[in-house]
Structure formats: structure tokens, C-alpha cells
Amino acid sequence: MSTHTSALPVAPAPPAARAVPRAVRRRRFLVGVAEQSLLIAAAIVFIAPIVFIALTSLMTTDQALSPRVWPEPFRWSNYADVFDQAPMLRYTLNTMIYSTLATLGMLVSSIPVAYALARLRWRGRDFVFVLVLVAMMLPPQVTIVPLYVLWAKLDLVGTLWPLIIPNWFGDAFSIFLLRQFFMTIPESYLDAARVDGCSELRILLSVVLRLAKPAIAAVALFMFLLTFSDFFGPYLYAGDEESSWTLSVGLAQFRTLHQVQWNITMAATLMVMAPVIVLFFLSQKAFVEGVTLTGVKE
Amino acid sequence: MSLAPASDRTGRPSVPADARRRARRRAQWRRRLTVLAFMSPWLVGFTAFFAYPLVSTVYLSFTHYDLLSPSRWIGLANYRYLFSQDKQIWPAVYNTLWLVAILVPLKVMFAFGVALMLTRARRGIGFFRTVFYLPALAPPVAATLGFVYLLNPATGPVNGALGLIGIEGPLWFNDPGWSKPALTLLLLWGVGNTMIIFLAALIDVPKHLYESAELDGAGAWRRLRWVTLPSISPVILFSVVIGTIEALQLFTQAFVASTIAAGSASSAGDPANDLGYPEDSTLFYPVLLFQQGFRFFNMGYAAAMAVLLFVVSFAITLVIVRNSRRWVHYAGGGT
Numbered sequence: 001m002s003t004h005t006s007a008l009p010v011a012p013a014p015p016a017a018r019a020v021p022r023a024v025r026r027r028r029f030l031v032g033v034a035e036q037s038l039l040i041a042a043a044i045v046f047i048a049p050i051v052f053i054a055l056t057s058l059m060t061t062d063q064a065l066s067p068r069v070w071p072e073p074f075r076w077s078n079y080a081d082v083f084d085q086a087p088m089l090r091y092t093l094n095t096m097i098y099s100t101l102a103t104l105g106m107l108v109s110s111i112p113v114a115y116a117l118a119r120l121r122w123r124g125r126d127f128v129f130v131l132v133l134v135a136m137m138l139p140p141q142v143t144i145v146p147l148y149v150l151w152a153k154l155d156l157v158g159t160l161w162p163l164i165i166p167n168w169f170g171d172a173f174s175i176f177l178l179r180q181f182f183m184t185i186p187e188s189y190l191d192a193a194r195v196d197g198c199s200e201l202r203i204l205l206s207v208v209l210r211l212a213k214p215a216i217a218a219v220a221l222f223m224f225l226l227t228f229s230d231f232f233g234p235y236l237y238a239g240d241e242e243s244s245w246t247l248s249v250g251l252a253q254f255r256t257l258h259q260v261q262w263n264i265t266m267a268a269t270l271m272v273m274a275p276v277i278v279l280f281f282l283s284q285k286a287f288v289e290g291v292t293l294t295g296v297k298e
Numbered sequence: 299m300s301l302a303p304a305s306d307r308t309g310r311p312s313v314p315a316d317a318r319r320r321a322r323r324r325a326q327w328r329r330r331l332t333v334l335a336f337m338s339p340w341l342v343g344f345t346a347f348f349a350y351p352l353v354s355t356v357y358l359s360f361t362h363y364d365l366l367s368p369s370r371w372i373g374l375a376n377y378r379y380l381f382s383q384d385k386q387i388w389p390a391v392y393n394t395l396w397l398v399a400i401l402v403p404l405k406v407m408f409a410f411g412v413a414l415m416l417t418r419a420r421r422g423i424g425f426f427r428t429v430f431y432l433p434a435l436a437p438p439v440a441a442t443l444g445f446v447y448l449l450n451p452a453t454g455p456v457n458g459a460l461g462l463i464g465i466e467g468p469l470w471f472n473d474p475g476w477s478k479p480a481l482t483l484l485l486l487w488g489v490g491n492t493m494i495i496f497l498a499a500l501i502d503v504p505k506h507l508y509e510s511a512e513l514d515g516a517g518a519w520r521r522l523r524w525v526t527l528p529s530i531s532p533v534i535l536f537s538v539v540i541g542t543i544e545a546l547q548l549f550t551q552a553f554v555a556s557t558i559a560a561g562s563a564s565s566a567g568d569p570a571n572d573l574g575y576p577e578d579s580t581l582f583y584p585v586l587l588f589q590q591g592f593r594f595f596n597m598g599y600a601a602a603m604a605v606l607l608f609v610v611s612f613a614i615t616l617v618i619v620r621n622s623r624r625w626v627h628y629a630g631g632g633t
Contacts, residue, residue: 032420035415035418035419036419036420038415039415039416039419039426042412042415042430043426043429043430046429046430046432046433046487047429049433049444049445049448049487050433050444052444052447052448052455053444053447053448056447064453065452065453066453067453067458067461069455069458108339109339109340109343110339110340112335112336112337112339113336113337113339113340115336116332116333116336116337120329120332120333120336122329122330122333128337128340131344132340133615134612134615135344135348137543137611137614137615138608138611138612138615139543139546139547139584139607139611140547141547141549141584141587141588141604141607142352142355142604142607142608142611143347143348143351143352143355143604144351144587144591144604145351145354145355145358145591145597145600145601145604146350146351146354146355146358146601147347147351148591148592148597149354149358149365149597150351152365166343166347168339168343169339169340169342169343169344169346169347170339170340170343170344175340199332200332200336201332204336225435228437229437229438229439231437231438231439231549231550231553231554232549232550236588236592247437248437248438248439248440249439251437251439251440251443252439252443252553252554252557252558254443255443255558255561256557256558256561262447262450262453265443265447266443266444266447269440269443269444269447270440272437272439272440273436273437273440273441276435276436276437277432277435280428280432280435284428287431
């Protein structure tokens with residue numbers, strides 16, 4: 001843009017011809033300002049719900065029903081009241097059991113499957129991959145009736161096992177995501193290990209796992225979040241058994257069951273959101289890479 | 299290990315050739331066993347938790363079954379009831395189609411718009427990306443509760459703000475005409491995932507295409523129309539299809555919003571009647587399926603509904619898988 005002051009023999013273009021006319025520059029500036037303002041306005045709209053939830057969670061009961069926006073005074077004890085209203089620790093413990101066991105099981109079972117789909121050659125592989133895609137995309141409601149009957153016959157309705165156990169046998173979405181990543185590992189790495197006489201299991205454990213760390217982290221994060229936030233599953237299987245409720249189930253029943261006010265409800269809401277937000281900031285990079293991996297890339 | 303030369307085709311039963319053939323066969327078996335071992339979790343899982351229930355759903359759809367007494371074959375009665383008698387099925391289908399027709403395009407356009415703005419941001423792209431992405435992570439129950447409060451007709455801040463500028467806000471989740479738009483606002487707030495995918499695609503559009511278009515005198519609008527949109531068309535297709543699949547399974551937000559909104563309208567709410575509140579306007583197909591199967595224990599009928607859902611989703615899935623070559627194989631560009 002600006003004039004070249006280097007001593008290099010650049011084509012001697014007259015600076016006047018290269019400079020952008022002032023009118024164009026001004027228009028660009030104004031368009032830039034407009035775009036930036038729009039972006040900021042949109043960002044405010046996106047943040048506002050969280051801010052209002054947080055503010056309400058600190059109000060007194062009466063104030064939460066009034067049109068005033070700023071808590072006066074800040075009532076931090078609302079957060080303690082949440083624990084009096086509902087067995088939040090029990091819910092948290094159940095949620096952690098569900099999320100942790102499901103995530104661990106998913107990793108142990110899905111990684112080898114994804115590796116076999118991505119890097120081993122065998123007949124029927126493409127067909128199996130299509131089946132994985134189909135299983136991933138069909139709504140869970142399609143198979144929910146017989147599954148419920150199955151778990152009822154095994155006497156596991158009322159617990160979270162019907163949600164944990166299937167994850168120990170491969171999760172379609174995780175398999176898909178891991179496969180996509182395993183495909184990008186250069187063949188030469190694997191061949192080098194094969195020439196050294198490594199078995200496929202050794203290759204998977206010592207080469208692939210090390211190279212695929214970001215993808216594995218992303219898949220684990222997604223599974224943890226999905227199970228942490230899951231409502232349909234825990235509500236369906238543990239809905240009648242309060243000792244098995246997760247945070248999502250407890251929160252959904254919170255207001256109706258305990259007849260509590262909006263300020264306490266919003267404190268509980270924020271408490272359920274908080275772990276996710278913290279987790280995001282701790283692992284932002286893995287998240288964004290993972291989401292990008294799910295999408296189309298050309 | 300499988301480098302045995304392919305020259306022993308002479309068929310002569312010489313000992314070394316025989317041994318070699320056996321060795322090769324053993325290696326082949328070992329490879330097959332490796333594949334089998336690696337695939338075994340999926341084989342068990344797919345059979346027990348997908349294939350079997352799928353077949354069983356079809357069988358149950360021809361029966362009357364309430365979990366307690368044995369299932370009784372009733373032929374097509376469930377389907378006849380579904381297509382001609384059930385008064386709730388048409389609201390449920392209509393509501394779900396409403397989502398597909400209105401929510402999905404809105405969501406895709408919104409995600410695209412936000413992503414486009416982000417690519418043009420002067421600074422702080424990381425900050426803005428976080429702001430737009432984060433709500434997508436909020437657990438659906440928590441996000442829904444938050445929105446039921448924000449959109450509370452009497453005390454919520456949204457109607458409070460509207461009141462300040464002289465607009466009388468609608469009843470949102472308590473008005474059959476506004477409950478779906480209110481849900482749409484909630485779901486648009488969680489647009490982050492789609493937005494990130496668009497952002498990645500937009501960044502990948504080759505710069506030289508824009509430059510040559512600019513040299514040809516194309517303005518901003520025509521560059522968008524003739525360079526950006528064609529370049530990211532696979533992503534648009536992908537997000538429309540994924541959005542449609544998500545719309546077909548919408549459950550949690552509708553369930554929570556209707557029970558909470560109904561609960562605050564009348565404190566003595568019967569949870570079975572709360573679904574779809576108000577006036578079946580949030581009774582989406584999966585909500586009705588849940589109600590029939592797990593509130594009324596009409597499991598045979600719920601199975602029939604599931605079969606219909608399967609047919610529709612399978613048709614959509616087929617479209618994706620058919621077109622998947624365009625994204626699945628390009629992704630990563632490996633082998």
C-alpha cells in the first residue's frame with residue numbers, strides 16, 4: 001500500500017497511482033466500523049443470557065420477581081440454599097460416575113475400531129463404515145423401546161448402567177471422528193513400525209495413540225460433555241429413582257419438585273453450567289479442533 | 299511378514315512351497331484375527347444395541363405391549379391408529395416439520411452470518427469465537443431453564459426490556475403461537491457448533507479466488523455470491539442435513555420448557571398433561587413417542603411411531619451417506 005522505501009530495484013510505479021483514493025478509504029473505514037459494531041452487538045446478545053442468569057442467581061426472592069436488574073444486596077447464600085433444596089452432591093456424584101465410566105469405556109472400545117476402519121485393509125470395511133454412519137445419524141428414539149425393554153428385563157432400569165454399558169462397545173460418533181483423524185497419519189510412520197516387526201496392536205498403542213493425542217482428547221471431551229449434559233437417557237432410565245438422578249435430571253425437576261423461587265433456580269442452573277464453562281477454558285484448543293474435525297473439509 | 303513371493307503357482311507339492319503357503323495362510327489368519335479383535339467391541343455393540351433393537355422395534359410395532367403382560371400380535375392396528383385416528387399425531391408431525399422448515403434454515407443462515415462476521419473481524423477473533431461458541435456447550439436443561447426465566451412474560455428481563463421501549467412482550471413459552479419461536483431463540487443461541495464448522499470452511503476458501511474476482515471488478519456481494527457460497531456449498535449441505543436430523547430428534551428443550559412453563563402456570567400440574575404445553579404447541583414427534591411409550595406404556599404404538607421416524611430419518615441419512623464421499627474422503631486428505 002504505502003510507498004516502497006527499500007533500495008531494491010522494484011518496478012518504479014508512481015506512488016500516486018498505488019495509493020487508494022480517499023473516498024474509497026473512508027468507505028472502507030465506515031464499512032469496517034459498521035461490521036465491528038454489528039459483531040459487538042451480536043456478542044452482547046450472546047453474553048446477555050448468562051449475565052442475567054448470574055445476576056438473578058444473586059438476588060433475593062422478591063427482587064427476582066421485580067423488574068430491577070442489579071442485585072441489591074448480593075445474596076451469595078442462594079448458592080448454599082441450592083444444596084438445602086436438593087441433594088446436589090448426590091446428583092453430581094451420579095453425573096461423574098456416568099460421564100467418567102462412559103468416556104473411559106468409549107475410549108477403550110472405540111479407538112481400536114476406528115483404527116481397523118482407518119488403517120487395516122479388509123473386505124467389507126467400507127460397508128461397516130457406512131453402518132457406523134447410519135448408527136450415528138439415526139435418532140436414538142428409533143431403538144429406544146426395545147432397549148428399554150431389554151434393560152427392564154435385566155432389572156437395570158432405575159440405574160445409570162443402561163447408559164454406561166453401551167459405551168463400552170464403541171460409540172458411533174467417536175469412531176467416526178477418530179477414524180477421520182487416523183486417516184491423516186502418514187502411512188510411512190506405520191510402515192516403519194511394521195518393518196520393525198511391530199504387531200498392529202503395538203503400532204496402535206505406541207505410534208497411533210501418540211500421534212492422535214489431540215483427536216483422542218477432543219473425542220473424550222465431547223463424550224464427557226454429552227453425558228454430562230444428557231437428559232433424555234438418565235430421565236428415561238432413572239426418572240423414577242431419585243437416588244440415581246444426574247444433575248440434568250435433578251435440575252429439570254428442581255423448580256416443580258421443590259417449589260423454589262427463580263433466584264435459587266438460576267443459582268442451580270449456573271452451577272450446572274459452570275463445570276462445562278471451566279472445562280472449555282481449560283481445553284479450548286482441543287474443542288475447536290474437534291468441532292472442525294466433525295465438519296466437512298475440502 | 300507377508301512378503302512371500304507369489305511364484306509358487308506351479309502347483310508342485312514341493313516341501314518349501316507348501317511350507318511357504320502355510321506360512322502365508324497363517325499370516326493371513328493372523329491379520330483376520332487382528333481385524334476381528336479390533337472390531338469386536340463394535341460387532342457386539344452394533345448387534346446388541348442397534349441391529350437387534352431395530353428389528354425388535356419393527357416386530358413390536360405389530361403388537362400390543364405394555365411391558366407387564368406378554369406382547370400380543372395385532373397386525374396393522376397400530377399403524378391404522380397412527381395414520382387415521384390419533385388426534386395428537388398431526389400436531390406432533392406439524393410441530394416437527396415446523397422446526398425443519400423454519401428453525402433449520404434460520405440456524406444455517408445465522409451460523410453462516412456469524413462466521414462471516416468473524417472472518418472479517420479486525421481483532422479479537424479468538425474472544426468473539428469463544429463468545430459465540432460457548433452457549434452451545436451449556437447443558438440443554440440448564441439453557442432451557444435460563445430461557446424460560448429470561449422469557450418469563452411477567453418478570454423476565456426480555457419483556458422488561460421490551461416494556462421499556464413501549465412494546466408489550468408476548469407470553470413466549472405460555473402462548474401456543476409463541477412457544478416455538480421462543481424455542482427457536484433458545485436453539486439459535488446454541489448455534490456455536492455449526493458456526494465453528496462454517497468458520498473453518500470460510501478460512502479454507504482460497505484467497506486467490508477472491509483476488510481474481512476483485513480484479514474482474516466483482517463487489518463484495520458478488521464475491522460472496524459467486525466465490526464464497528460455491529466454495530463452501532458442501533458445508534452448507536452438511537449443516538442443513540445435520541440440522542434436520544437434530545430437528546427430528548428435538549426432545550430435551552421442548553420437554554423442559556413445557557413442563558416448567560406449565561408448572562409455573564398452575565402449580566398443581568400433572569406431568570403427563572404438561573407435555574406439549576401450551577395446547578400441544580411444543581408436542582414434537584419424539585415427545586409424543588416418549589409420552590406414548592413411557593408415560594402410557596403403549597409400547598407397541600410407540601414402536602410403530604419409531605418405525606415411521608426410522609423411515610424418514612433413514613431417507614435423510616441415505617442422502618448424506620450418498621454424498622459423503624464429498625466430505626468424508628476429503629477430510630484430512632489422507633490415503
